[in-house]
Amino acid sequence: MATSxxxxxxxxxxxxxxxxxxxLVSMGQIAVALxxxxxxxxxxxxxxxxxxxxxxEPYSGVRLTSAGRQLALHVLRRHRLVELFxxxxxxxxxxxxxxxxELLEHSVSDLLINRMDEMLGNPQxxxxxxxIPTSQGKVNQPKVTSLLRCPIGVELCVVRVAxxxxxxxxxxxxxxxxxxxxxxxxxxxxxxxxxxxxxxERVQFSLGFRAASKxxxxx
Amino acid sequence: MATSxxxxxxxxxxxxxxxxxxxLVSMGQIAVALxxxxxxxxxxxxxxxxxxxxxxEPYSGVRLTSAGRQLALHVLRRHRLVELFxxxxxxxxxxxxxxxxELLEHSVSDLLINRMDEMLGNPQxxxxxxxIPTSQGKVNQPKVTSLLRCPIGVELCVVRVAxxxxxxxxxxxxxxxxxxxxxxxxxxxxxxxxxxxxxxERVQFSLGFRAASKxxxxx
DNA sequence: TATGAAAGTTTGAACAATCAAAATTATAGA
DNA sequence: TCTATAATTTTGATTGTTCAAACTTTCATA
Numbered sequence: 001m002a003t004s005x006x007x008x009x010x011x012x013x014x015x016x017x018x019x020x021x022x023x024l025v026s027m028g029q030i031a032v033a034l035x036x037x038x039x040x041x042x043x044x045x046x047x048x049x050x051x052x053x054x055x056x057e058p059y060s061g062v063r064l065t066s067a068g069r070q071l072a073l074h075v076l077r078r079h080r081l082v083e084l085f086x087x088x089x090x091x092x093x094x095x096x097x098x099x100x101x102e103l104l105e106h107s108v109s110d111l112l113i114n115r116m117d118e119m120l121g122n123p124q125x126x127x128x129x130x131x132i133p134t135s136q137g138k139v140n141q142p143k144v145t146s147l148l149r150c151p152i153g154v155e156l157c158v159v160r161v162a163x164x165x166x167x168x169x170x171x172x173x174x175x176x177x178x179x180x181x182x183x184x185x186x187x188x189x190x191x192x193x194x195x196x197x198x199x200x201e202r203v204q205f206s207l208g209f210r211a212a213s214k215x216x217x218x219x
Numbered sequence: 220m221a222t223s224x225x226x227x228x229x230x231x232x233x234x235x236x237x238x239x240x241x242x243l244v245s246m247g248q249i250a251v252a253l254x255x256x257x258x259x260x261x262x263x264x265x266x267x268x269x270x271x272x273x274x275x276e277p278y279s280g281v282r283l284t285s286a287g288r289q290l291a292l293h294v295l296r297r298h299r300l301v302e303l304f305x306x307x308x309x310x311x312x313x314x315x316x317x318x319x320x321e322l323l324e325h326s327v328s329d330l331l332i333n334r335m336d337e338m339l340g341n342p343q344x345x346x347x348x349x350x351i352p353t354s355q356g357k358v359n360q361p362k363v364t365s366l367l368r369c370p371i372g373v374e375l376c377v378v379r380v381a382x383x384x385x386x387x388x389x390x391x392x393x394x395x396x397x398x399x400x401x402x403x404x405x406x407x408x409x410x411x412x413x414x415x416x417x418x419x420e421r422v423q424f425s426l427g428f429r430a431a432s433k434x435x436x437x438x
Numbered sequence: 439t440a441t442g443a444a445a446g447t448t449t450g451a452a453c454a455a456t457c458a459a460a461a462t463t464a465t466a467g468a
Numbered sequence: 469t470c471t472a473t474a475a476t477t478t479t480g481a482t483t484g485t486t487c488a489a490a491c492t493t494t495c496a497t498a
Contacts, residue, residue, distance in 0.1 A: 003454075100330070
């Protein structure tokens with residue numbers, strides 16, 4: 001059985017694969033994401049490779065095998081269902097559930113996860129809009145763009161917030177940018193590093209490019 | 220921070236202290252309870268002693284310090300609240316919740332545990348009748364006797380089932396011996412190793428001494 | 439009182455996960 | 469093409485948890 005550290009590594013590799021265009025995930029990326037030393041990643045990645053969860057190319061990077069992807073998707077399913085459960089059933093603030101789920105994703109049984117799934121009505125996405133893999137490990141990644149790339153002057157719907165930091169999530173909530181919110185990009189200024197938004201009630205609001213890239217809208 | 224292994228050891232020592240009359244818990248008891256080799260217990264108990272959670276007397280046994288007891292009670296509180304939550308809220312069978320709780324007790328945060336406690340109405344006991352320690356680490360151990368020692372011919376109420384094995388719990392449920400059930404001991408036979416019971420509806424039923432010692436009634 | 443079985447301890451080894459620091463490789467820019 | 473820098477890998481060590489097997493202590497009883 002995979003240790004919870006192994007689960008963390010495969011999940012991390014899956015998530016890094018998803019946010020980049022290249023095939024291989026670098027050791028450095030993983031080291032930063034998991035806050036461990038680079039050498040630690042190299043050695044752990046080798047053991048992932050030994051157990052058939054990843055294929056490792058020295059000095060180039062690592063890629064999940066289908067077994068590794070399967071495991072990672074199961075962990076992700078647990079993580080996201082737990083998050084939604086904590087918000088919907090336990091009434092915990094959406095900015096705090098990520099940290100809780102990070103722990104619980106390793107110790108929740110299949111029985112319990114499927115009970116949660118049922119109770120929540122087989123939801124498609126978690127509170128941040130991230131898609132929940134099915135128990136068979138299928139995910140549908142809806143087509144989205146960020147506020148950095150979406151068309152200007154068109155009404156859009158926020159579908160996902162791609163950052164789990166409580167501070168950011170609290171701002172998102174305060175400013176009415178949670179998934180489901182409707183808004184429009186009025187303009188962008190590369191020089192000023194700002195994206196000017198108009199929300200449903202015609203209120204203006206601006207975000208820096210970095211923040212804007214974390215708000216995903218339908219496209 | 221205490222590892223989950225350390226939590227398991229202090230919880231185990233607390234539980235063993237409770238089921239015996241003597242002060243010190245032996246290495247052998249712990250080894251059996253946790254299914255580890257005797258030598259492993261000796262070395263772990265030394266590290267518990269080093270971190271101030273227990274006091275260790277070579278060849279005699281181990282005893283929790285107040286810090287150790289405090290930690291153990293917190294773990295026990297988490298375990299028992301999780302069990303009750305799983306039964307009451309998640310609808311999981313009471314014979315299965317022990318195993319689930321054994322995992323979750325190490326990864327549920329204080330925030331979540333207190334939310335559960337609230338949601339369940341600050342319950343006093345878990346589904347097996349075991350008392351739930353408060354967040355301050357207080358437990359009230361109600362006076363109980365087992366069906367082996369209780370008076371004969373008096374109506375009694377089951378308050379606790381002191382065995383977590385699913386098979387036993389399922390039998391208890393089938394035979395209507397869950398906490399809250401009313402019954403009477405009609406007779407005991409040392410030779411036959413049986414305790415003859417009469418339940419509310421005047422149905423007779425018998426248990427072996429071993430099993431009878433696991434059913435606790437008010438006294 | 440002596441002794442042998444049961445209980446406990448020690449020893450040496452293993453594995454998982456980690457680090458710091460030295461060594462190696464890759465690569466972008468001169 | 470060469471080289472300095474960044475990224476990666478290796479090395480050697482540490483911590484936590486575990487085991488089997490050798491050894492020691494305890495204690496009941498012959």
